[in-house]
Amino acid sequence: MTDFKKELNPLQYKAVIHPDGPLLIVAGAGSGKTRVLTYRIAHLTTRNISPSRILAVTFTNKAAGEMAKRVDKLVNAYVPVSTFHSFCLRVLRKENDRLPYADNFVVYDKSDQLTLIKDCMRRLNVSDKHTKPKMFANEFNHAKNKLITAGKFAEKINDYKKEVVANVYKEYEAALLKANAMDFDDLIMQCVLLFQNNSDILEKYQNKFDHMLIDEFQDTNFAQYTLAKLLVDKHKNICVVGDPDQSIYKFRGADIRNILDFEHDFKGADLITLEQNYRSTATVLNVANDIISNNKNRKEKKLWTENEEGEQICVYKAMDEHDEAEFVINHIREQMSGNPELSLNDIVVFHRIHALTRVFEDHFRRARMPHVILGDVGFYNRREIRDIVAYLRVIANQADDVNFKRIINTPHRGIGSTTQETLARYARSCNITLFEAAENAESVSNLSKAAQRKIVKFMQLIKGFCNAKSKLTTTELVKKVIDDINYIEKVCSSNDLQDRTRIENIKELISAAAEYDNTSEDEIPSIEGFLHEVALSSDIDNWNESEESVTLMTIHNAKGLEFPVVYIIGMEENLFPHYNSSDDPTDIEEERRLCYVGMTRAKKRLSLSCAYHRTVFGQRKVREPSRFLSEIPDEFIEVRISEHRDSFGAEEVPPVPKSKKSQNAKGGYSAGQRVVHSHFGNGKIESVTGKGDSARLTIQFDSLPNPKVLVAQYAKLRSLK
Secondary structure (H helix, E strand, O other): OOOHHHHOOHHHHHHHOOOOOOEEEEEOOOOOHHHHHHHHHHHHHHOOOOHHHEEEEEOOHHHHHHHHHHHHHHHOOOOOEEEHHHHHHHHHHHOHHHOOOOOOOEEEOHHHHHHHHHHHHHHOOOOOOOOOHHHHHHHHHHHHHOOOOHHHHHHOOOOHHHHHHHHHHHHHHHHHHHOOEEEOOHHHHHHHHHHHHOHHHHHHHHHHOOEEEEOOHHHOOHHHHHHHHHHOOOOOOEEEEEOHHHOOOHHHOOOOHHHHOHHHHOOOOEEEEEOEOOOOOHHHHHHHHHHHOOOOOOOOOOOEOOOOOOOOEEEEEEOOHHHHHHHHHHHHHHHHHHOOOOOHHHEEEEEOOHHHHHHHHHHHHHOOOOEEEOOOOOHHHOHHHHHHHHHHHHHHOOOOHHHHHHHOOOOOOOOOHHHHHHHHHHHHHHOOOHHHHHHOHHHOOOOOHHHHHHHHHHHHHHHHHHHHOOOOOHHHHHHHHHHHOOHHHHHOOOOOHHHHHHHHHHHHHHHHHHHHHHHOOOOOOOHHHHHHHHHOOOOHHHOOOOOOOEEEEEHHHOOOOOEEEEEEOOOEOEEOOEHHHOOOHHHHHHHHHHHHHHHOOEEEEEEEEEEOEEEEOOEEEEOOEOHHHHOOOHHHEEEEEOOOHHHHOOOOOOOOOOOHHHHHHHHOOOOOOEEEEOOOEEEEEEEEEOOHHHOEEEEEEOOOOOOEEEEHHHOOEEEOO
16 A cells, blocks of 8 residues: 555645545646545545545546556556546436437537538528638537527527527537437536436436546536536535646636636635646746736746756747747757757647648758647548548448438449439438438439449448447457448558558557457447547547657647647747737736646746747738747846848847836826737727726727727737827
């Protein structure tokens, strides 16, 4: 038995042995959050609490697997750790008789969701010229994260746009039900609705678990928070671990108030704050602390460490994005040559937006420096994998029109778009699925005899798979599909690199099926279970972090990770912080938290870079260094200026600006003043309400029809003489 006290600092130990009741652990970056959570789970098992009566929840399969391994190592007892979505999926499968879905329901990924939304828009004659399917998907996802069904959404219509969204939402929900499918956000909403509408089932799960532990609590949305409150309503034994300073998923519906208001919502909750950092150097922590201290909406804490002081933070001011990429590559080589223990997989390049990776990928390729771009094209989003998985989805669920459309002519078998549309019209007129329409192909008078024969032959193939499903393992069925449709021969038959890669990916899919068959917690592994695992997979889960290559990823993907060497590129206004956040102080605070998260991934060295010129989305502009650079005290940074600075012309390389907050406080603004904004251009201040940083400026910009109200602290204005 591990001696917990010897392996934990006093505050960690206090959190681990905390008695029953609600507990909030505010765990700063690198403070041993996962360690505390796993030790607490292990401690509960030593109190004769059965592992099966502990519900531990986190956000990624990777984190869940790591936590389960650590607990098993500590107490030689397997405690299943779930993601929110996998827990809800298990509940929905088990309690399926109370749902309006058949027991073989499938889970649509983002691509399937967009395809279905496009179909709904076409049926309602909603043009995608001005309103894109992705906008509807975002609206639906946000609604479901707030437990707003299509019916409830329709009750809150207050303008024409919302009316259109409501109509498409209603059509979309009906289409999902007809296809016997849920989307990703349905999993939690449907589980909460199941509990709210069935008190006996809720009580069953309340009695099933004695303790609930939630990791990364600052990232929970309203639906997840509601789920947790329902489950612990009887015993109140809830332990949540998180950090308000690392709440960075507002765009996904995460609500920072969940962690900030925890002590109010759970009366008598204890608070333990972990501030000792075991990851980073003192310099990295000092810089991160100084930046995050500018946020007001947080729980006060200051990270400290017994680690070495460490090197100064490198701030590189590049001529342009190409110069920036060359600097990073040369700097990596410089560090590798001076430190033989450093590997390429110890290095990460963080970016705020994906668009910045194109130039870096080009330069890395030319420099022959191995690299991987996380989030570029995820494994299960590759064409060949989507094709084969689409077959599996239809085999599991014949009501799935979205995937039936994908496979009917994949690989090519002469069933073209005209034939498919004729079949679809017949299905709509009879109010049946495409599968059912195809079964009756010989009765569809508008189809030619040749088309009918091709569809009949295709349906014989699919029905053969359906009949074989119960007799074969998942691995055997996947192999059979690939072989019987001759996918490799018809789609990947050339010897070029792209096709060889596709074949390797297909082999990896077979390996994934075999791994599912061998490790599944399902009583009987099934194709449905495998498809559910596929649906819950993410890019980060499939990332091979031991691969000898530099990793490029967005900072949003960085949570829970750490690297000896970290580069953050594109540290410029309107890139980082992002231009969408420029007018809202709460959004600026989230951008600052994102910067804090990126910085605190660094163990040894941190480098930041900005460019004087940069071409983004086809526009080349003079850039202004990020305000976050101005929030770093001079003593912690070493500024390097591009060797190409003469190329800047008459203008100097822009300095790292010092905080505009003090400038605004001293200079102030006044009505009638002419100003220029980096995004809106020239304008005139019409009125000023309030004083100092919090003053609200009403400005009529020359480029806008109506005045805009900006907060002085975040306005990013320059006075025009």
